Amino acid sequence: MSQSIRRIVLASRPVGPPKPANFRLEEVPMPEVPNDHVLLETIYLSLDPYMRGRMSDAKSYVDPIAIDDVMVGATVSRIKQSRNLNWKEGDIVVGSSGWQTHAISDGSDLRGIDPHAAPMSTGLGVLGMTGFSAYAGLRNIGRPKPRETVVVAAASGAVGSVVGQLARIDGARIGIAGGAEKCAFVKNELGFDAAIDHCDPDFAQQLAEACPDGIDVYFENVGGAVWDAVLPLLNNFGRVPLCGTISHYNDEALGPPSVDRLPASIKVIQQKSITVRGFMNVEFIAQHTTFLEEAAGWVADGMLKYREDIVDGLDNAPTAFIGLLEGRNFGKLIVRV
């Protein structure tokens, strides 16, 4: 193999929103494939908000990406060369090659997918980790009961779109807060009961009107103003699965003087016996096989719809990722490498 690998590494840690200069495109020689390993050729790369966290050196479950290391990320790849008995050339797998055209794997992080059952890109979205985040948070923490009201922010996004549809499959009513022009998609395509634009000045009032019985489950993956509108509507024993707060991922520290919203939030949580529970889907990984079986069935039946926003070319990954943090994508953001 005379080819080289093209890859994007973390050049520097962002302060506030990531800039193109925080990334560096490199070309390195294609390595030899060690015994028991495979060479993967990346077809699709998933771009997800959690990557912003990995670019910082804040404490979390997982270590930050080191400077000069390849950006992490889930991928769909073709096995280009195999020296591992479990995999053969041409197999399509979901793995974690990161932001690069090729990678070596010992196979332990790979999961084979059938490219004829569903478009292979779904292995990164509705049938991938974002779909599983929605499933895990809703099933384990949100636990909507029939006729309860479930609200999800970023409703057209990779996680939010699945949350709302799963809530519908569970038989629960759904009130929704989504992005501007995305509301029609959320309501008409995804079949949510209501879609509310958080850019509207009277957003909070619209949300209250759409939720006459209050809110039982708020799936939080945005933060900011949506939280403030949801808080007074939460019912006693409400559940708030906390999947992420994309609106704050670029915050570096406590902001400029403003109003401290914490005491009011804590007071509501206490007085209404609310559960606020942060989670990452790895905690519930034992349910992953069940999720894949169920979700694949729903996708095949048309019960679970999805929308992907596919960007061409690895070189465009940094710009696409920066846009993701600003909400510029429309559906699950994927790079066709």
Next chain:
Amino acid sequence: MSQSIRRIVLASRPVGPPKPANFRLEEVPMPEVPNDHVLLETIYLSLDPYMRGRMSDAKSYVDPIAIDDVMVGATVSRIKQSRNLNWKEGDIVVGSSGWQTHAISDGSDLRGIDPHAAPMSTGLGVLGMTGFSAYAGLRNIGRPKPRETVVVAAASGAVGSVVGQLARIDGARIGIAGGAEKCAFVKNELGFDAAIDHCDPDFAQQLAEACPDGIDVYFENVGGAVWDAVLPLLNNFGRVPLCGTISHYNDEALGPPSVDRLPASIKVIQQKSITVRGFMNVEFIAQHTTFLEEAAGWVADGMLKYREDIVDGLDNAPTAFIGLLEGRNFGKLIVRV
């Protein structure tokens, strides 16, 4: 009966800290005892922070106290006259007569106690609802495992003192944040591993040093600066039973411009998969009998110690209650009526 009832009613809703003028002492004629009812003579009245919430008309589980209605509260009473087959004159009961010298009850809210088993005032504290709040929150939400670190604020108080001792009974290590001169009591009398004074300027650093393995359970009943010191120390999968936020009970609305602490809190809760769970003990009332059995045994064994701050005279209840919200009591605050 020619006697009259003396009682304290809610004269007006407080704005900020309650003032004596928000209360009014009244004298009303002693009513006739209806068939199947009893007349109760109040011996002890419990004063608790939750009463501040009931004085406001904010939404909660329970309705606010109406203007001109008697202030609510748990009481230990003697049955003075009985027209109910289940109770006889002289029986000692825990009930909910509120801030008054006498009350009529149909018996459904009464629980008999044996005044020889433990001092009858304990029915309002360590063997009453505050003890049960500690038990319910720790057993159902905090769930400390052996060798985990449990931190509780207001550690010398009615709830906090029981939380810490229950954590010790469960075999867990205990780091503690308490009030100024109360620290010695918390450490020496109650047997906590550490007692830290939240008035000390280097409080946060002392807390960090006392919790070298981080914090697994933070029993929140204070709010404010203690929360900020605890937050960075919370471990992955930490649990925060939210029993109250006494430091904010007098807040009327969002305060003056300051730093918004909410985004940073939400971020930590999400990144560390923390559970924050508000609760009131009524939710777990099915466990009350078990609690009473267990706790009475621990009190008898000396495993569970308590301190009461007893004020004489119903007239002094408003001032004592105002002081409670400022942390001026030392132990469970009780009025000897």
